[in-house]
Amino acid sequence: MSLAIHWFRRDLRLTDNSALYAATQASSQVLPVYILSQWTNDHRWTGPIRQEFLCKCLAELDRSLRSAGSQLIIRKGNALDELEKLVRETGASSIYTNRDPDPFGQHTEKDLASLASKLGITLHLFKDTALHERDEVLTGAGTSFRIFTPYSRAWGKLPKPTPLPTVTRLQPPSVASLPLPTLAYWNLASSGATLPEAGEKPAQKRLSQFLDRSALYYAQRRDLPAEEGTSRISQDLRFGLLSIRSVYREAIARMPSATLEQRRSLQTFVNELCWREFYFQVLWRWPHVLEHEFSEPFRGMPWVSDPHAFKQWTSGQTGFPIVDAGMRQLTQTGFMHNRVRMIVAMFLTKDLHIDWREGERWFMQHLLDGEIASNNGGWQWSAGTGTDAAPYFRIQNPWTQTERYDPEAAYIKRWIPEVAAVPAKRLTAPPTPGIRLAPNYPLPILDHSRERDASLAAYKQHLGR
Ligand SMILES: Cc1cc2nc3c(=O)[nH]c(=O)nc-3n(C[C@H](O)[C@H](O)[C@H](O)COP(=O)(O)OP(=O)(O)OC[C@H]3O[C@@H](n4cnc5c(N)ncnc54)[C@H](O)[C@@H]3O)c2cc1C
Incomplete structure (x- = not known):
């Protein structure tokens, strides 16, 4: 035996x-x-x-x-x-x-x-964990891709592994187990956050519901944080409640019966799965990204240390409603919408000039889907220091981002009850100087245009441009 x-x-x-x-x-x-x-x-x-x-x-x-x-x-x-x-x-x-x-x-x-x-x-x-891992996706010269788009083209051409049967029968174990753990084991107290249902069955249900509904409009709605427009399976992939092979197969299986527009949406979803594998590959090939900027010229940037401002950011008290809504969603649920992750990350690095590593760590401590590779990739992208990074000079304006992606301020109002009665148009533009949006909601802690200019000057000086 x-x-x-x-x-x-x-x-x-x-x-x-x-x-x-x-x-x-x-x-x-x-x-x-x-x-x-x-x-x-x-x-x-x-x-x-x-x-x-x-x-x-x-x-x-x-x-x-x-x-x-x-x-x-x-x-x-x-x-x-x-x-x-x-x-x-x-x-x-x-x-x-x-x-x-x-x-x-x-x-x-x-x-x-x-x-x-x-x-x-x-x-x-x-x-x-991945459809393609490590050095399975390589350039024609046999090197690792440093940029997403050519990586995704090569990734898309590779045959994909098929799902395996479920294990349904095992022999009784021959040794005793310790009790199942509680949070006390790690000396932690409950976060009080509302968590999704755990286990593989609820995860499969989340996937099916998404593929039956929102996946068909994913390309149009995935950037709108007020909508249920994305799959919400990131924690299921993180903990392996879902197999990536099954997720991929099920998404592809929906394509033949979908309209052209729906197929585009399903393909956009598959492209996001590819981003996940791209960042796995980056971390595998260049593990030093956990300490250093991927892009060498950005190493040694003069980041600011400002514990007070960092606290305002983490507690959702910056006076920038879209930033505060995201940071509060994170602490209350362990999740933050992808579009808002980019906004808050750029705000920390380019408006507050704080080191992306501080934000990266905060996210790892609070995200239910905290995934070292994707989180590092997302932070370096936002800071302009990563592989496919947003160029350092492209600095998102939190107000125009709100106007574009949360025009009715529905997302903002969900997470910031203090401003629930404020008309949407006042939440999507800088407030009149000195006038609060609501008595118990702070004034913006900074002037975005001024900090944007300061950020550009600091990046240029560091790069010697
Ligand atoms: C600063 C920053 C930090 C991030 N940290 C993490 C993290 O710790 N863990 C994590 O899983 N994702 C992270 N992301 C990527 C993305 O925000 C989440 O994967 C997504 O919001 C999860 O929601 P969803 O499952 O509804 O995604 P969907 O839009 O439904 O996407 C499907 C799946 O694709 C993958 N995916 C989607 N977008 C990305 C992306 N940009 N990079 C890598 N994989 C992606 C995820 O596994 C996701 O579950 C981060 C992004 C940024 C900008």
Whole structure:
């Protein structure tokens, strides 16, 4: 009898799971394991929102595994130590796991390979997080793409992997589990945020509902934050409640019966999935982007340190309604609309002149979909320092952005109750100097045109132009 350990990481599902499925095909018994991270006092890169959702996902995964005849085996501590103990306890002859797109996970995989050879067992690593990973998408010269559009063309031409069967039956586990975690394990208190339903079934429902409705108008509505115009599956991809293969296949399957316009929308959606993989590739190829600007000339920019202004930004008290609405949506729900993410990120870097890394960290602490690669890509894009970055001189004006994307101020009013009674046109243009929009809502903390000029001057001076 052969026993394999399946180590769940960011693939918290039984449906279309590469490593788990392969483990069941090759072994007579599979032990499903999740190892809780060790860091219980270091919350620089995560926060209660994602950890709370993780607890719920693990509980749902355990429920699914029990329906399949097994249960989730929880361990805590250093992943390699725990896996070694499990191999010795159970006599497992192999470990299966899906590859992680982040440098930290990749580092662990290298150490795990050494451990496997020390223990004389086999390690099986699988592609699962992306349709195309690492160096699968290359230029004609065999190098990695630095720019999205040619990358997406090459990505689009590659054959896509097909979904795998769901694992429905497993043997009962031979070892005991620790209890499922609560937030207390990480010394965190609840964020109080309203979270989406966790688990693979609710995630599949979100995907189907989107593909049946909003996906058909995605190209027209995806930039309007007041609308339910996007899929809202980013946390499901982040935690692996959905398989990217299934998401892609289901989107493509809608195309033959769609009108030309609807097909364009579905294609735009697929293009966003490609952005996700582009940023995975950037992080894999140039992991230093986590510390430095992707674009070398921008390294060493004189960013401002201003804790007071940073606090006004994080708490949604800048007096710029679209910025404040976004920052409040983030803390109350763990989500922020993509268009608004760009606006608040440009505001932090180009109006407040604060280092993009501070914003990047805040987002990682508060986003439910916090994804190191996409978040870094989004921040560097907004700061003008990234791969496909908005050129440094293109500085979005928060007022004109509001006029274009939230003309009725419906999004703003949803998140800033203080201004609910203010006519929309007063929320889409700078207020008369000294006149508040509402008694308990702040005046703008800065003059956008002045800060825009200051930003341009700083970038030009740094670049020697
Ligand atoms: C400053 C900034 C930070 C960001 N941080 C993150 C992050 O931590 N995690 C994250 O998943 N996305 C991030 N994004 C990208 C994007 O905002 C979210 O993926 C999107 O808002 C999620 O909502 P949705 O699922 O409804 O997206 P949809 O519009 O329905 O898109 C479908 C999927 O495509 C992917 N996607 C869409 N847009 C992008 C993009 N620009 N870059 C990479 N992938 C994309 C996501 O997986 C998303 O779920 C960031 C963008 C910016 C500008």
